[in-house]
Amino acid sequence: MADTTLLPTHPLEAHRAAFAALSAEFAAAGTDLAIELEPLTSAVDLRVDPAAVDAAVVDPAALRDVVGGPLPAVPNTWTALPDGRAIWLGPDEWLLTGGRPAEAWEEALRAVVAEQGAAVDVSAQRTGVRLRGPGARALLAQGCALDLRPASFPPGSAAQTLLGQSGVLLTAEDDGFRLAVRTSFAGYVADWLLDATEELRLTKHGSTDQQRAEA
């Protein structure tokens, strides 16, 4: 019988080195883009009817307490929680992330929403990738149809949409984006990102002069 502790594995562990090397290369070349794996966190899918909260059928204070803050009411936005975030997924659905143990969090949320909703531990359902820097938008523009310009998708925005051929949960940050992707698609999305950076690497590697000369 093994006496070691059962340890978690990041679903994109195999890509960690490639992203780190790429980010280092970008940093050295002055390219404004870095790609990192998001650390593993707890995540709970919360369903609660906002009308039930407004009518105090669900105790708003208790809910806010268990969530760790207010739920964003505006579609396609997110708000910060003490050690995570609350992301709007639907008119009665939010994704909560943070450091609390997921089972306990799920249980507490289930208790407070009771018959008016649901809470499900989805900590391993999605895998996170962080894109930092102004170059992130150009990277995403190769496979995401949304208008991600700051005027349309400012920090605090969230969207469930498609990147390449995979569904993604995209959140706009002060310095880039976070991608959360269904874990079984994470390898595909990571490969896609690496492929899509190919040309960003290139334009910072001295080829542009010759291009200009010939163009």
Added chain:
Amino acid sequence: MSRVEGYGWAVDRSRCLTVTVNGRTFPAHPGDTLASVLLAHDVVALGTSVTLGRPRGITGAWTEDPTGLVQIEEPFPEPMLLATTVEVTDGLVARGVNGRGRLAQVPDHARYDRRYTHTDVLVVGAGPAGLTAARDAARAGRSVVLVDDRPTPGGTLTGTERIDGRPAREVVDDVVAELAAHPDVTHLQRTTAFGHYDDGFVLALERRTDHLTHAPAGRSRQRVHRIRAGRIVIATGAIERPVAFEDDDRPGVMLASAARDLVHRHGVLAGREVVVATTNDSAYAAACDLADAGARVRVLDARSEVPRGRARRCAERGVPVTADTTVRGTRGSERITRVLVGDDRAELPCDLLLVSGGWSPAVHLFGHVGGALAYDAVRGAFVPGAPLPGVEVVGAASGAPDPDDPEETPPRVLWRTEGDPTRQFVDLARDATVDDIARAVGAGMTHLEHVKRYTTIGTAHDQGRTSGLLAAGITAELLGRPVADLGTTTFRPPYTPVAFAALAGRERGELYDPVRTTAIHSRHVAAGAEFEDVGQWRRPRYYPRPGEDMTAAVLRECAAVRGGVGILDASTLGTIDVQGPDAEVLLDHLYTNLMSTLRVGRVRYGVLCGHDGMVVDDGTVLRLAPDRFLVTTTTGNAAAVLDRMEQWVQTEWPHLRVRLTSVTDHWSVFAVVGPRSRAVIGRVFPGPDVSNDAFGFMTWQGTTLDGVPVRLARISFSGELAYEVNVASTYAPALWDRLLAAGEPEGITPYGTETMHVLRAEKGYPIIGQDTDGTVSPHDLGLGWAVSAKKTDFVGRRSFARAANHDPARKQLVSLLPTDATTKLPEGSQIIGFQDDGALPPPPVPMLGHVTSSYHSAELGRPFALALVRAGRERIGEVVHVPVGTALVPARIAATVLVDPEGARRDG
């Protein structure tokens, strides 16, 4: 050599390149096109036409050219490009197309990609009108994307024009510089807007490397821009069209504007002895410019009145102008030598005949989105009609007269001249003549779309840019109807040919379709698994040991499971959390069996049907709490089942307090299966009592391992004692390792989907989608026991009462045992019943059903199959026949459960 000194602003003559065409090597310069290089060396005939094999040369200036097709050989084979659009690079090898081109026989390693762009304003065309529109929008603070298909901005400006009194190229350079200084302006040359779609969406193809001799490695060769614009300005200009006359397809016949473009842009004189035949004013500029460049030129104007100013400019250059004169034919072999003029077909010597039959606004982008066109009878052109919201057409594309040419006089609308219609070519790319149109009309066709399909006019690479209106005009004449009545054929994208590789972008190879993998995929790879694709999932099919083929590996894996213990990664099953006080009501609505009676801690097999009562999916249902279930779906159906459940909840039963959440990717599921599974599970999980009494079949228990929550369930898809181990995917690799290590004494054997299929088939468990095809009811599968008689309604129930569902001759799932005990029946084989006298029935031979699954069984020591057979259960014991190759293999029908029919193994 036909290079003219002092001309050719687009060409850098200080640098030299070499290109090879039809085996001959030519010197060239950056800025040249293949067309300019060839014409500079008096190469006029390039290839031959597609059906008649007539010589073909260059007739246009750009993408409107119907004839100048080349096959690129180096740097990479590409068929049927226009010589006018191929920018030369050093070492380029091409040949004229004789009939058809050929595709590369080797993979294309170039990269292709796409980019999404959102903009306030998209301007298509960087001619004077487009540049002005882009500049005005930029000055107004709008974000602007400006695309233009040529290598350089300026549209069809030759460089001799003046705009607002200034040299046109200076104005162009100024505007381009101003646009470049705006941060919100994207200006792309070599970018063709080839399709205009709903809601301000335009696709544009950017050619990024073909013009570079040394393309940077890794740079995408072509990029498809997917542009979403608030407003679209179409400034695509106009295209000159010819007039049809006898032998108008002979090399050396060109559009007047093409020859003018060549002399200014590339410094190439396409002929020395030039006849210009025109119906309008525009060709006079070509006549004068070619005369200035050193050609001997004469003009034939089809109109009775020659415009005075233009005649004067011709006279200044010694260019004779004849009014009221048209071309009737040409002479020559591979190049024109004479032109036949007027009713007496007088012969004029020439080496270049320039034709202008007027101008057609390039309205394709307006037409793609259903913009209606109006016929301008004076100019003989279809122009944009009622405006479209968010779309603006400016410049020559709008049909407006040239603002910088106040002298312009009306053209004569002329489609063809007198002559033999069998030799008057309308679509030179398709070898289609006036006579072909006449035959179409003679066959009773009165609609232009029909004429197009009958004659193929307008269906080639150029999409009838120069021939479409000609065909309409000639058809109208033949029918005796106004052109306006006939209209145009429908404009459809793409405007110019687009390679599939460009449309595919990076969705090739491993990125062609997302590959979904489980949390322990790397373990499977390391174990040497052979994989199969199940939907988008990549699942281990079997784990061959050295020297094993699939059959051997699967027989070994099957024996290991039935004789010891095996482990399967079942994480691909769809998993849905169903929560809320009405969860049981919903599941009772959806499943054929009762789920509300399921007790917490228990598991039930469930069947989902459509309204028609046919099975659409199956799976297990775990009751986690009074208000909470966990249901599984088949691997391929997970998204569809959840979508469908949501549809019910959101559209039909919104009053139900129930929420559905996909947890497919959250949970990893390992099936530990076989008589020795209890020992392994007991060893790994010290918490639960795994004895049969404490942990019975179809129950589940929660436990923890090192503090990590784990759910164990006694579910079996093989008939063996089995445990499903569920853990959050992040812990799956560690737990998989733990299970394999713990199972070592029992010889725990990882097995794949193939073994899983054999084991379930031996027990008669159907795979939905393999043993069913949407016409199979639960009763047909022998799952009548899973259909509740107590519930008043559930999805599909009403259909079970239909007479067809009680037909005793329905196909039912049975097993088939080939009587030779050696033949593995191919899946999909038809099943034939012999007549009572033992003879094959006469054709058409009635089919009793088909083989749905077929395997070698380690347990039975023989092959077996599952099949859907008419009245199959009544036929148990009968021998039927299955055609395998040329033989008819006899097979005995048996009950579906072939292994352990008593179910003795289930509890270990």
Added chain:
Amino acid sequence: MQLIPCPWCGPREETEFHPGGPAIPYPADPAELSDEAWARFVFVRPNPKGPSTEWWSHAAGCRRWFTVLRDTRTHRFLTEPAR
């Protein structure tokens, strides 16, 4: 690439959506229906040339189903989709 107005997320590309067919409500009591009436519910769709009331789901987005009036000739969504 048409934009479809999701009542929650606004206009998104059509590839994010999943059509649910014409909005035909489930009969109150299927057992009461004749075989013919039931078969009509199961198999027959109105398929109008013109406005059609349909269910759509923002499948790749917020997963909400909504009802719309769509013109089958032009594919235009004629009304704001109902939440």
